[in-house]
Amino acid sequence: MLFEIENLKKIYGNNSVKTPALQGVSFKISSGEFVSIMGPSGSGKSTLMHIMCFLDRPTYGQCKFEDKSIDDFNDDELARVRNKKMGFVFQSYNLLSRTNVFDNVKLPLIYTGFSKEKENELVEQALKSVGIFHRAFHFPNQLSGGEQQKTAIARAIVNHPSVIFADEPTGNLDSKSGQQIMDIFQKLNDQGHTIILVTHEKYTAEMAKRIISLKDGKILSDELVSLRHYAKDGLIK
Amino acid sequence: MKLSNSFQTALVGLKTNKTRSFLTILGIVIGISSVILMMSLGDGAQGLILKQIMSMGPNNVYVEPGSFDLEGADMTQAMMEGMDIKTLTLDDMDAIEKDPLVESVAPMVLNVARVVYKNNDKKVTVFGTSPAYAEITGGRTILGSNFNDFDVQSMAKVAVLGYKINEDFFQNENPIGKTIRIKDVNFKVIGVMEEQGSQMFLNVDDYVYIPITTVQKFLLGINHIQSSAVKIVSQDKIDEAMESIRLILRERHNIYNPEGDLSKDDFKVVSAKESADMMNIVTGILTMLLSSVAAIALLVGGIGIMNIMLVSVVERTREIGLRKAVGARKKDILYQFLIEAIVLTGLGGIIGILLGIVFAYLAAIVLSMALGTQWSFVVSLKSIVLAFGVAAGIGIVFGIYPARKAAELSPIEALRYE
Incomplete structure (x- = not known):
């Protein structure tokens, strides 16, 4: 099992003012799934994602990734797990603005410790698989939003992680670019990548295979998508 | 990483x-x-x-009137004392020169006086010393010759000009044999020194050199000397020589100072290295x-x-x-x-x-x-x-x-x- 989440609770704040963000969440995700975590803002979906990608610790409960919980690692080991096994795509791309596409994609690799040749090979592969290789030596401000997000996806997959986290990846994009991005995610999933997508748009969420809906820190529903949308189709129209 | x-x-x-x-x-x-x-x-x-x-030689020590008192080191006091004490004489220098550790002794008397030649006159430092001075500093004449021991003994009224003094007074003229007047006394120019630059921060090219006895008798009317440079035979003998000079002077000045307290002396012996x-x-x-x-x-x-x-x-x-x-x-x-x-x-x-x-x-x-x-x-x-x-x-x-x-x-x- 890739993820095992059991009775997860997260409470922010100090002793006097407590703000619960997650109030007992349990589910499992196995390898190769494409899961949307859905819910309105304040539902706790970002908090859940942060805990799942080991950036944050739960107040109660367990979150196991590949049978290990956050407590089994020290900070350096956590960084290593994030580096080698997880990829991240953010709503606002988070590219380094004065660094070109190639070096942006290479960023995770400098913390991995491959040889120069291996690094370049992996970057090239990642750029080609999202179709942005022709822009390799452009800077982010010379790219469209869609191209920037493709760069960010290339960065997320450059190290061949076992899971990709995408936090509102289409939130800042027009619908056509959004479709392209979602198409890439669906293809990556077809290739075997596990993808965890955080979104509040129902239509985008339904491009995944399974939707976990949150509300007020609790799971509202957890079901497979019966009528899955394919981004590819949207593009043809 | x-x-x-x-x-x-x-x-x-x-x-x-x-x-x-x-x-x-x-x-x-x-x-x-x-x-x-x-x-x-x-x-x-x-x-x-x-x-x-060191320009006057690393082997030199200087013997000067006035005690060496580091604790009460008041500069003006030391200078006044140095000017006031008249006990250091040429005879002392002769006695020092007999010490086997001493190679030569150049006594010094300095005086500022008006020097006149024809229509030209100028205030100049008149430097009374012995031929040993040129020997110690390595200064050579470029015209004529330096005065000798006989000139010193006979209080000869002869003068050797510093390089710049010669240029100021004689330009293209040959100064040798000419007569200049210092404090209304006539001196015959017998030599000109080469250009030396500054020594001990003094511009020696601006000096007129005269036998020390002549300065004492005709220009200042004194019997003591103001300073002296003593050349020691070798650098590693300097400390020994300084002590030896002190003993000679204490005996001659009747100073009872068995514990060697330098502030009790009426003179001081300083090496070039010490002042450096x-x-x-x-x-x-x-x-x-x-x-x-x-x-x-x-x-x-x-x-x-x-x-x-x-x-x-x-x-x-x-x-x-x-x-x-x-x-x-x-x-x-x-x-x-x-x-x-x-x-x-x-x-x-x-x-x-x-x-x-x-x-x-x-x-x-x-x-x-x-x-x-x-x-x-x-x-x-x-x-x-x-x-x-x-x-x-x-x-x-x-x-x-x-x-x-x-x-x-x-x-x-x-x-x-x-």
């Missing part, structure tokens, strides 16, 4: 902010170059003093003072670095968050910012050192021209190593705080930061 990668990341960070990096460096450049300049000036001054003092050491202490203090002012500039530069690094950490909060999310350890972030600070100060250090050397070189040229003497351009390895070490140290000291701040940032909050 490999250290070379940290280095590269840091360099890219600096290159993307060229103007800011340059301005940040400027503080360090100014600090380091002033430290180098000040230390070079100090070393130059020390070299100059040493050269001046004393001057070195003074210039050393001066160098330290000047360098500490420069060091303050360096400190301000360091604070500037810290300031900029702190701004940079805030500005790059999202970048730090991203780096942490994709697998940077605390250490990696710490190194990145620390190396950035060290590269800044190191670069500033190198530029500062080069600039300091250029300034020191220019200062040496200007000072040489202003002082009319060769000011030596010295930049010691010590000062370069020190300056560079301090620069790198400042990088670490003032870089560690911002770097730690960056490393401690929570990635979630950093990613949310707008």
